[in-house]
Amino acid sequence: METVKNLEISLKSKKYKIFLGNNLLNQIDFILKNHLTNKNIVILYDKVLKDRLNILELSLSKVASKIASIEISSGEKSKSLNNYIKLCEQVIKTGISRDTIIVAFGGGVIGDLVGFVSSTLLRGLNFIQIPSTLLSQVDSSIGGKTGINSVYGKNLIGTFYQPIAVLTDVSLLQTLNKREILSGYAEIVKHSIIKDKVFFQWLEKNGPDIIMGNNQLRIEAILKSCRIKRSVVEEDEFEKGNRALLNLGHTFGHAIEGYLNYDGTILHGEAVSIGIIMAIKLSLKMGYCSKNDYERILKHFNDVGLPTSMKLYTSKIIDPLKLWKIMQNDKKMYKNHLNFILPDKIGKCTIRKDIKKSEVLSLLNEELRT
Numbered sequence: 001m002e003t004v005k006n007l008e009i010s011l012k013s014k015k016y017k018i019f020l021g022n023n024l025l026n027q028i029d030f031i032l033k034n035h036l037t038n039k040n041i042v043i044l045y046d047k048v049l050k051d052r053l054n055i056l057e058l059s060l061s062k063v064a065s066k067i068a069s070i071e072i073s074s075g076e077k078s079k080s081l082n083n084y085i086k087l088c089e090q091v092i093k094t095g096i097s098r099d100t101i102i103v104a105f106g107g108g109v110i111g112d113l114v115g116f117v118s119s120t121l122l123r124g125l126n127f128i129q130i131p132s133t134l135l136s137q138v139d140s141s142i143g144g145k146t147g148i149n150s151v152y153g154k155n156l157i158g159t160f161y162q163p164i165a166v167l168t169d170v171s172l173l174q175t176l177n178k179r180e181i182l183s184g185y186a187e188i189v190k191h192s193i194i195k196d197k198v199f200f201q202w203l204e205k206n207g208p209d210i211i212m213g214n215n216q217l218r219i220e221a222i223l224k225s226c227r228i229k230r231s232v233v234e235e236d237e238f239e240k241g242n243r244a245l246l247n248l249g250h251t252f253g254h255a256i257e258g259y260l261n262y263d264g265t266i267l268h269g270e271a272v273s274i275g276i277i278m279a280i281k282l283s284l285k286m287g288y289c290s291k292n293d294y295e296r297i298l299k300h301f302n303d304v305g306l307p308t309s310m311k312l313y314t315s316k317i318i319d320p321l322k323l324w325k326i327m328q329n330d331k332k333m334y335k336n337h338l339n340f341i342l343p344d345k346i347g348k349c350t351i352r353k354d355i356k357k358s359e360v361l362s363l364l365n366e367e368l369r370t
């Protein structure tokens with residue numbers, strides 16, 4: 001029996017646990033017995049996990065009364081309105097009732113999409129997340145944001161809807177490529193810069209081994225990271241205030257993804273990585289953080305191989321004004337202000353609402369034209 005760590009998430013809308021460890025998939029019947037016994041279960045899974053579906057089904061079959069599985073194509077395109085409708089109909093066709101449990105088995109795309117399906121079917125079915133990418137294990141599976149994309153932008157249609165449990169199995173990461181691992185790692189470092197200097201120091205020491213595949217260190221990093229996200233989300237479940245701190249690097253990051261048309265040229269975590277560097281450069285420019293902290297963050301990003309410049313992703317000249325315009329269309333615009341989450345130092349960030357267009361444009365010009 002593998003050791004299972006757990007972390008309780010205690011929110012106004014729901015209390016639930018994240019179960020975390022190595023090789024947990026074939027023990028789900030035991031770990032989540034209370035939730036699954038005699039239940040009708042519908043698994044919605046990323047096609048890429050097809051070879052591991054039978055392990056999950058076998059384990060579930062020891063306790064469940066009925067299991068159906070529905071495959072979803074890999075990739076962001078699956079988070080569309082058309083696909084959402086198709087999936088709802090497919091799930092309904094399996095024969096569901098109010099106590100059916102939906103299982104989301106995949107990365108952030110599956111978690112967001114299936115979470116949204118679960119939150120709307122029969123006015124809300126219980127769902128369990130089994131995140132299979134590092135990014136989803138440290139970020140998207142916690143906090144209850146679900147959603148799909150509109151033709152006008154990403155994640156514009158969605159709900160806040162918490163799962164009843166999360167099963168995080170690091171053995172699933174064995175098949176994930178290094179780019180995807182780094183993309184998830186960017187969100188881990190993000191959490192440390194937002195709230196925990198000691199964790200950042202720990203990452204400076206252990207980052208390379210986490211990326212290389214040390215499972216014990218991965219478990220520790222995920223746990224530490226989830227604790228930080230938990231503390232922010234528990235304080236502000238519906239993002240009325242400080243939850244926005246989790247968007248460090250995302251104002252720039254989303255604009256970079258948008259500029260590159262969300263066509264897969266750049267991964268979300270890569271854009272966030274570059275966005276964090278831009279945020280700290282802006283912070284340095286404004287006099288909010290020290291050169292020493294900026295250099296320390298930059299060094300860590302270089303040491304582990306996180307990208308620090310958008311220029312790596314296009315051979316064309318990048319237009320700063322176009323990037324700025326995309327930023328303004330971000331749904332995080334509030335009362336005509338662009339919010340920037342800027343580090344004051346490693347372990348502390350502030351939501352800044354007073355950054356002038358000229359400051360941002362001058363930074364983008366320095367960044368992109370040289």
Ligand SMILES: NC(=O)c1ccc[n+]([C@@H]2O[C@H](COP(=O)([O-])OP(=O)(O)OC[C@H]3O[C@@H](n4cnc5c(N)ncnc54)[C@H](O)[C@@H]3O)[C@@H](O)[C@H]2O)c1
Nearest residue numbers: 048074075107108109110132133135136140145172175176
């Ligand atoms: N809800 C939230 O709070 C939140 C937070 C951050 C990101 N997100 C969303 O998450 C999505 C990005 O998440 P992601 O990076 O996990 O994307 P993803 O789900 O597309 O997974 C990335 C790639 O890895 C593949 N994959 C998944 N598991 C694998 C495994 N075990 N082995 C090999 N390949 C595997 C997928 O098929 C895909 O090609 C975006 O849609 C983003 O909007 C949501």
Ligand SMILES: [Zn+2]
Nearest residue numbers: 139187268272
């Ligand atoms: Zn993110």
